[in-house]
Amino acid sequence: MIEKKDDRDTCIICDQLKKGGIHLYTSFICSECEKDIVQTDTNDPKYQFYVNQLKMVTKPEIYS
Ligand SMILES: [Zn+2]
Numbered sequence: 001m002i003e004k005k006d007d008r009d010t011c012i013i014c015d016q017l018k019k020g021g022i023h024l025y026t027s028f029i030c031s032e033c034e035k036d037i038v039q040t041d042t043n044d045p046k047y048q049f050y051v052n053q054l055k056m057v058t059k060p061e062i063y064s
Contacts, residue, residue, distance in 0.1 A: 011028055011030040011033055012028065012054075013029055013037075018030035018032070021034060024057045
């Protein structure tokens with residue numbers, strides 16, 4: 001059994017090891033990015049980036 005030394009995960013949005021956040025399927029979004037996504041206006045180009053990142057999470061098997 002593999003036991004992690006800490007509870008940090010790599011966030012799929014900012015690509016940083018962060019502690020605390022939400023797990024979507026096998027991916028992880030840190031609480032800071034989660035807050036960012038919620039606060040970003042849908043017209044903001046940044047929002048499209050978030051959506052694209054999240055698409056990879058929700059459809060990981062599409063090209064396999
Ligand atoms: Zn993040």
